[in-house]
Amino acid sequence: MKRAIGIFLLAQALLTYLTIKMMYTPFIVKTLNRDTEVMTVSYSYPLMYWLICIASGIMLIVGMYLVFAKERKQTFN
Numbered sequence: 001m002k003r004a005i006g007i008f009l010l011a012q013a014l015l016t017y018l019t020i021k022m023m024y025t026p027f028i029v030k031t032l033n034r035d036t037e038v039m040t041v042s043y044s045y046p047l048m049y050w051l052i053c054i055a056s057g058i059m060l061i062v063g064m065y066l067v068f069a070k071e072r073k074q075t076f077n
Contacts, residue, residue, distance in 0.1 A: 002066045002069060002071075003066065003067055005063075005066055006062075006063045006064070006065070006066025006067035006068075006069075007063070007067060008063070009059045009060070009062055009063030009066065010059075010060060010063035010064065010067065012059055012063075013056045013057070013059040013060040013063060014060075016052065016055075016056045016059070017053070017056050020049060020052050020053070020056075024045060024046060024048075024049045026043035026044055026045050027043070027044045027045075027046070028041060028042075028043060029041070029042045029043075029044065
């Protein structure tokens with residue numbers, strides 16, 4: 001049962017990562033320095049993107065633990 005839940009969490013984490021990669025586009029900020037005429041372009045993702053990435057990483061770690069954890073045999077006295 002633990003292994004099935006682990007596989008589900010692994011699949012969920014990977015699909016969530018692929019989905020947010022397509023959904024969120026970074027904010028593009030272009031700054032032009034008029035003295036040197038050099039344009040600086042910076043990309044920034046919204047906070048929700050990073051929160052979903054952290055949650056997806058946690059699900060990935062827990063899923064891997066559940067898949068690779070050894071079953072303990074219970075002994076009754």
